[in-house]
Amino acid sequence: MNTGGNVSPDPHGVPESLYLNGAYLPLVDGRIGVEDRGFQLGDGVYEVVKVVNGRLLWLEDHLQRLVWSLGQIRLQHALRGHALDRVLPRLVALSGVQQGTVYLQVTRGVAPRDFPFPDEVEPTVLAYTRPAEPPAPEAVLAGTTVHPVEDVRWARCDIKSTNLLAAVLAKQAARDAGADEALFVGPGGVVREGGSSNVFAVFAGRVWTHPADTHILNGITRRHVIDLCARMGVEVVERAFTLEGLEAADEFFLVSTARDVMPVVAVGGRPLAGGRPGPVTLALADALRAEVARLVGLPAPPSLLHG
Numbered sequence: 092m093n094t095g096g097n098v099s100p101d102p103h104g105v106p107e108s109l110y111l112n113g114a115y116l117p118l119v120d121g122r123i124g125v126e127d128r129g130f131q132l133g134d135g136v137y138e139v140v141k142v143v144n145g146r147l148l149w150l151e152d153h154l155q156r157l158v159w160s161l162g163q164i165r166l167q168h169a170l171r172g173h174a175l176d177r178v179l180p181r182l183v184a185l186s187g188v189q190q191g192t193v194y195l196q197v198t199r200g201v202a203p204r205d206f207p208f209p210d211e212v213e214p215t216v217l218a219y220t221r222p223a224e225p226p227a228p229e230a231v232l233a234g235t236t237v238h239p240v241e242d243v244r245w246a247r248c249d250i251k252s253t254n255l256l257a258a259v260l261a262k263q264a265a266r267d268a269g270a271d272e273a274l275f276v277g278p279g280g281v282v283r284e285g286g287s288s289n290v291f292a293v294f295a296g297r298v299w300t301h302p303a304d305t306h307i308l309n310g311i312t313r314r315h316v317i318d319l320c321a322r323m324g325v326e327v328v329e330r331a332f333t334l335e336g337l338e339a340a341d342e343f344f345l346v347s348t349a350r351d352v353m354p355v356v357a358v359g360g361r362p363l364a365g366g367r368p369g370p371v372t373l374a375l376a377d378a379l380r381a382e383v384a385r386l387v388g389l390p391a392p393p394s395l396l397h398g
């Protein structure tokens with residue numbers, strides 16, 4: 092397939108390097124057709140993978156979820172000819188990025204605009220790197236704030252779909268309210284997840300999180316935090332809690348690829364749990380940071396809890 096754009100013979104050291112339908116080129120040179128179904132219909136799925144010390148964190152988990160999402164939208168054939176387990180490390184190496192992310196997107200491809208699937212269209216497969224620093228220890232210790240919004244998203248939030256308009260509006264509403272993240276609240280006041288993060292609350296030493304059903308994205312960080320809880324002997328309850336119930340929480344925190352474990356110190360402008368990160372949250376943040384460092388071959392970082 093013609094990728095358009097100028098294929099750079101050697102984009103080595105270009106921090107924003109792009110893989111587009113088989114070619115490697117600088118991101119600024121990437122071109123996608125106007126009738127790409129991802130652009131017009133949101134007919135695609137995506138992943139965001141963290142790069143730490145030049146390595147892709149939990150790549151296998153992300154690729155498994157991508158394949159699952161593709162299956163859910165009947166696009167499982169899209170990765171034929173794209174060995175992403177080899178492509179993505181190569182892309183990161185070409186980019187020279189040590190800390191950052193890889194954004195990966197697969198759409199049903201370019202075809203005359205129509206709703207049902209087109210015949211014999213080549214999917215669009217792209218990934219690009221972006222340098223970004225993980226949250227600094229001071230930011231984690233300061234904690235963050237969330238703004239509750241009604242969850243008006245569709246009924247398949249478990250699919251990592253590029254249809255993100257509800258999240259765009261929710262996260263803008265959060266920003267307008269001076270908060271860092273939106274908090275999606277479903278019928279009955281049920282707290283589901285953040286605009287682009289999963290949420291956990293601590294009640295009497297037990298860690299609660301919404302079950303991985305169709306109302307949330309089953310985050311890769313969420314899964315690893317649950318594993319860490321098990322290893323640390325902290326009981327996890329995968330059961331929903333409400334916004335009202337959250338007022339009685341001892342601790343509340345967000346988890347995601349971009350945020351790692353991030354304490355929440357205020358909800359809707361009201362301080363939560365004394366307005367300070369709690370010990371279970373910081374112990375989990377420490378455990379996650381140590382686990383990530385171990386996986387990418389870095390020395391263990393200083394403890395947030397005891398530092």
Ligand code: PDD
Nearest residue numbers: 139286287288289308310311312347348
């Ligand atoms: N978002 N829930 C939602 C709705 C998300 O969009 C995300 C991630 C998560 C956390 O998933 P993970 O731990 O796999 O990053 C939960 C990505 C990072 C984004 O859209 O930028």
